[in-house]
Amino acid sequence: MASPEPAVRRRKPEAKDSSASETEQQLPLKRVQTLSSSESESTSKKTSQPVKKPKSKKKKSKDDVDEYDTANIALDALRVISFLFLASCGLSYLVSNGETFFWGMSNPPKYLTKAYYKELFQGPIYLTPAELSLYDGTNPDLPIYLAINWTIYDVSSNRRTYGPGGSYHYFAGCDAARAYVTGCFAEDRSPDMRGVEEMYLPLDDPAVDKHFSRAELKEMKKKEREEALKKVHDGLKHWVDFFAKSDKYRKVGYVKMPKGWPGTEPRRPLCEAAAKGRKVRKIPGQKDE
Structure with missing residues (x-):
């Protein structure tokens, strides 16, 4: 009988050295720690270097x-x-x-005067001929007013001309529309324009009129009067527009005429200076001298 094979003894595995294993296990950690320490050293070196700060502007003092x-x-x-x-x-x-x-x-425009703006709020004034006569410049405390065609204007800015002693003082304190056309300043200080056209009408002369038939003479006189009335209208309108458009003189109101005027007054004759300008009619075919 065969003898049994001897039992193979298995070698017991050697126990690992705990110290070595600890060392091996700690090597990577130490390496990491070594690396981290080196990195920290480099970081600390970087942080230890002085950081250049941007130059700040010098603040001005409060006094500056x-x-x-x-x-x-x-x-x-x-x-x-x-x-x-x-x-x-x-x-x-x-x-x-x-x-x-x-x-x-010396003569500021009307829109630069206080009276101009005062008038805008107060409205126009209304004066009778007797009331208007007080504003002829003799009273230095009152303005100088004149009227033309029943419209009143303040001409105080030209006191030297319209005040006492002035060349046009005749027009102050009244409506002298008639005088503006006839040129008779002293005689025609009135707004009554009746008969003024006669200064432009030719004189009747029997020696000349006999050269025309009755019908021709009638038609001729009709045209002569129409032309004379137009000349009176244009002559008065010239002065009405002069004051209305003037920057020196401002409109302040109107004249209150009595009821029934001018029929309540006698008809004025043509003043001497205006009457002298009238001439006789021309004979047909007669040339101007």
């Missing part, structure tokens, strides 16, 4: 700021004042038609 702002404000104010002064001088020169640079006009 106040001094700077005050100087600029003063300069800007001087510029504005200079501009306004020059603009005022230029505007004054234009408005006064070259009379002055400093608004010292």
